[in-house]
Amino acid sequence: MIDIPKGFQFAGARCGLKNRRNDIGILLSDRPARAAGMFTLNEVRAACVDYSRQVMASGSLRAIVVNSGNANCCTGQQGVRDNAHMAELAATALGIGPDEVAVGSTGVIGQLLDMSKVEKGVAEAATKLGQDPKPFMDALLTTDLVEKHASAHISPSSLVFGVAKGSGMIAPNMATMLAYIVTDADVTGLDLDAILRRACDKSFNCMTVDGDTSTNDMVIVLANGASDEKPTELDFEAAITDVCTSLAKQVARDGEGATKLVEVIVTGSQDPKRIARTIADSPLVKTAMFGCDPNWGRIMMAAGRAGVPFRKEEARLAIRANGEEHLLFEFGGPAAFDPKRVSTALKSDQITIDLNLGKGDSATIYTCDLGYGYVRINAEYHT
Amino acid sequence: MIDIPKGFQFAGARCGLKNRRNDIGILLSDRPARAAGMFTLNEVRAACVDYSRQVMASGSLRAIVVNSGNANCCTGQQGVRDNAHMAELAATALGIGPDEVAVGSTGVIGQLLDMSKVEKGVAEAATKLGQDPKPFMDALLTTDLVEKHASAHISPSSLVFGVAKGSGMIAPNMATMLAYIVTDADVTGLDLDAILRRACDKSFNCMTVDGDTSTNDMVIVLANGASDEKPTELDFEAAITDVCTSLAKQVARDGEGATKLVEVIVTGSQDPKRIARTIADSPLVKTAMFGCDPNWGRIMMAAGRAGVPFRKEEARLAIRANGEEHLLFEFGGPAAFDPKRVSTALKSDQITIDLNLGKGDSATIYTCDLGYGYVRINAEYHT
Numbered sequence: 001m002i003d004i005p006k007g008f009q010f011a012g013a014r015c016g017l018k019n020r021r022n023d024i025g026i027l028l029s030d031r032p033a034r035a036a037g038m039f040t041l042n043e044v045r046a047a048c049v050d051y052s053r054q055v056m057a058s059g060s061l062r063a064i065v066v067n068s069g070n071a072n073c074c075t076g077q078q079g080v081r082d083n084a085h086m087a088e089l090a091a092t093a094l095g096i097g098p099d100e101v102a103v104g105s106t107g108v109i110g111q112l113l114d115m116s117k118v119e120k121g122v123a124e125a126a127t128k129l130g131q132d133p134k135p136f137m138d139a140l141l142t143t144d145l146v147e148k149h150a151s152a153h154i155s156p157s158s159l160v161f162g163v164a165k166g167s168g169m170i171a172p173n174m175a176t177m178l179a180y181i182v183t184d185a186d187v188t189g190l191d192l193d194a195i196l197r198r199a200c201d202k203s204f205n206c207m208t209v210d211g212d213t214s215t216n217d218m219v220i221v222l223a224n225g226a227s228d229e230k231p232t233e234l235d236f237e238a239a240i241t242d243v244c245t246s247l248a249k250q251v252a253r254d255g256e257g258a259t260k261l262v263e264v265i266v267t268g269s270q271d272p273k274r275i276a277r278t279i280a281d282s283p284l285v286k287t288a289m290f291g292c293d294p295n296w297g298r299i300m301m302a303a304g305r306a307g308v309p310f311r312k313e314e315a316r317l318a319i320r321a322n323g324e325e326h327l328l329f330e331f332g333g334p335a336a337f338d339p340k341r342v343s344t345a346l347k348s349d350q351i352t353i354d355l356n357l358g359k360g361d362s363a364t365i366y367t368c369d370l371g372y373g374y375v376r377i378n379a380e381y382h383t
Numbered sequence: 384m385i386d387i388p389k390g391f392q393f394a395g396a397r398c399g400l401k402n403r404r405n406d407i408g409i410l411l412s413d414r415p416a417r418a419a420g421m422f423t424l425n426e427v428r429a430a431c432v433d434y435s436r437q438v439m440a441s442g443s444l445r446a447i448v449v450n451s452g453n454a455n456c457c458t459g460q461q462g463v464r465d466n467a468h469m470a471e472l473a474a475t476a477l478g479i480g481p482d483e484v485a486v487g488s489t490g491v492i493g494q495l496l497d498m499s500k501v502e503k504g505v506a507e508a509a510t511k512l513g514q515d516p517k518p519f520m521d522a523l524l525t526t527d528l529v530e531k532h533a534s535a536h537i538s539p540s541s542l543v544f545g546v547a548k549g550s551g552m553i554a555p556n557m558a559t560m561l562a563y564i565v566t567d568a569d570v571t572g573l574d575l576d577a578i579l580r581r582a583c584d585k586s587f588n589c590m591t592v593d594g595d596t597s598t599n600d601m602v603i604v605l606a607n608g609a610s611d612e613k614p615t616e617l618d619f620e621a622a623i624t625d626v627c628t629s630l631a632k633q634v635a636r637d638g639e640g641a642t643k644l645v646e647v648i649v650t651g652s653q654d655p656k657r658i659a660r661t662i663a664d665s666p667l668v669k670t671a672m673f674g675c676d677p678n679w680g681r682i683m684m685a686a687g688r689a690g691v692p693f694r695k696e697e698a699r700l701a702i703r704a705n706g707e708e709h710l711l712f713e714f715g716g717p718a719a720f721d722p723k724r725v726s727t728a729l730k731s732d733q734i735t736i737d738l739n740l741g742k743g744d745s746a747t748i749y750t751c752d753l754g755y756g757y758v759r760i761n762a763e764y765h766t
Contacts (some may be wrong), residue, residue, distance in 0.1 A: 042681045042684065043689075043692060044684060044686065068507050074652075074683050074715070076711060076717075077714025108678075109680020109683065109684060152594060168667065169667055171579055175704055211666065212666060212667045213688035214684065215687060272508075272671060283592070283593040283666070283753075283757070284551065285761045287757070288762070288764045291762030293762065296492075296581055297457055297493040298614045300492065300493075301425065301492060302424070303427065304598060305595065308426070310426055312426070312427050312457065329457060329493070332459045332460070333460075334458070334493045372755055375755050375757075378666070378667055378671065378674065379671070
């Protein structure tokens with residue numbers, strides 16, 4: 001059984017919006033919780049994004065209702081009405097106000113929600129609330145292969161717990177495709193918005209599967225104070241950041257068709273994040289990682305096209321896996337390495353690409369490889 | 384036999400830098416030709432790029448020598464010396480000065496050229512010069528499936544002829560992976576650099592296969608005046624632009640693993656090129672095109688993440704193929720279309736995505752779909 005913060009309950013139900021597993025989830029706090037959210041910056045936003053941002057303007061929430069299998073995005077005014085109705089259905093079933101419920105949706109864009117199914121699913125989920133978060137996590141998944149959750153203790157009696165989903169259309173810009181974080185800490189006096197923003201900038205916003213920013217991205221944190229513990233900002237932010245970083249890595253590792261987690265670290269640049277992101281999004285780098293090919297020239301090519309000046313004569317490129325480091329490029333030319341040994345190292349399910357360009361800042365981006373599975377999932381995931 | 388401008392000769396030879404086909408090519412003008420070039424803006428540039436830019440500072444060239452199978456990039460000072468030596472070998476064999484020869488290289492990054500092979504190949508090619516450009520075109524290809532060439536008459540007796548190679552690592556930033564354009568027009572008094580820049584901006588710089596800008600991109604135009612025709616700037620620029628656009632479309636259609644050419648037209652925006660490029664580079668859009676899936680939500684998602692504001696309520700998205708137009712999205716919601724008919728239309732080998740966002744400028748980007756073939760080629764194209 002997964003340990004969860006006090007005062008929260010979870011539920012999931014299956015109403016037929018997707019083929020298998022749960023597709024409606026409810027998360028409930030037994031008292032009003034302080035709430036902060038980060039939402040996609042995509043110009044094309046789903047109804048749930050605008051709605052949740054609006055109800056969270058009060059800084060407080062009781063519940064979140066989520067569906068998977070349908071993003072309810074680009075569905076016009078009917079989509080906006082359906083989203084509000086989904087919040088009302090949850091509020092009625094839970095005996096709270098509709099302005100205390102945030103909504104999340106994930107799935108195909110451009111199709112109207114089947115509201116008779118949603119009605120049934122919400123009603124059923126509301127009767128199943130309990131301490132086990134698994135049915136709720138199931139209800140978030142689409143092409144995900146595994147559930148993602150993470151915990152961090154702030155103190156022995158106060159916990160941060162987070163769940164996330166996401167596998168494709170992952171290049172969060174302010175948030176990722178559905179992550180919900182709950183804590184029983186009492187965060188009175190802390191700037192929850194600012195803490196969440198900083199944690200996201202170091203975690204979800206440093207992750208990419210395919211460079212495609214979703215229309216439905218949202219990260220919400222609820223702090224209900226049920227533990228009566230008032231953490232310091234430092235302790236609380238460390239715990240939130242830990243949970244967000246763990247979830248971000250889990251999402252990258254479970255990228256559509258991925259076989260490995262790839263961590264790209266760029267050091268010594270005026271804009272290391274931009275270079276790291278360009279490497280992490282390069283299809284040629286990602287296919288080389290899939291093929292376990294020590295084709296480091298593609299990494300240098302990607303770094304060079306990021307639009308950030310550097311001198312290749314000062315660059316040093318290494319790959320780390322299984323506790324070994326392999327130097328690949330130095331002093332403007334190839335290093336003496338054994339391609340077979342590097343290729344074997346690249347079979348690891350966790351690779352670090354380390355590019356040092358001289359003096360300057362450092363940044364890390366989490367991504368995955370690009371293989372046949374990504375094409376299969378996305379060429380065959382028909383509307 | 385392909386029609387070529389007067390005063391030019393071509394040759395190709397096979398020296399073993401790649402597995403099959405020619406790998407050394409020579410292009411020669413029988414008199415000094417006015418020359419202009421566009422080169423990659425990647426920070427990591429091959430030796431041939433810096434060398435060719437330098438020798439072309441005079442504005443004049445006699446010949447170009449090219450190898451495929453090895454990019455001679457990230458090869459340190461030895462790579463710089465090998466590149467200069469390759470130019471000298473060609474100059475000696477052709478009886479001209481080394482500063483009259485530009486060099487092009489394409490292939491794997493980070494490996495030293497086998498100069499004994501290059502020596503043999505250049506010597507052999509120099510003895511085979513003739514009117515047929517095919518052996519030269521062969522010598523440019525790497526993962527390309529087809530040769531790319533295009534012609535445009537400026538007048539009945541004056542011609543522009545161009546060849547290009549490129550299939551992966553294609554997102555030209557100022558030029559594409561090796562394109563050479565020759566004309567017998569007399570361009571005295573015309574600004575050849577400016578004309579080439581404008582032609583590239585409308586053609587090669589509007590093309591992407593995988594968003595990865597090569598380290599070796601170059602477009603060179605040679606005008607030798609052998610026809611004694613002095614075209615107007617208007618006529619000459621139209622012919623150059625025609626040839627460049629045709630070559631750019633051929634490169635996109637022959638993208639690694641591609642099954643179709645996809646033309647993305649965005650209208651009515653303050654930055655339509657950025658939106659069109661984001662759509663064209665989106666892995667989710669490209670895999671949907673490969674899967675013949677009318678999953679238009681991905682197109683709207685990609686448009687929305689380009690970082691250019693628009694209102695989705697004013698957007699109108701259509702797909703054209705086989706002379707039919709299918710409206711997919713309008714007034715903020717899905718249009719009434721028959722998914723099966725659209726899916727059938729998407730089986731065409733040429734698709735146009737047409738996104739109208741209201742008032743503003745228009746831009747077109749050429750790209751291709753993303754299928755299993757791209758992964759196969761790039762996961763298995765081992766160093």
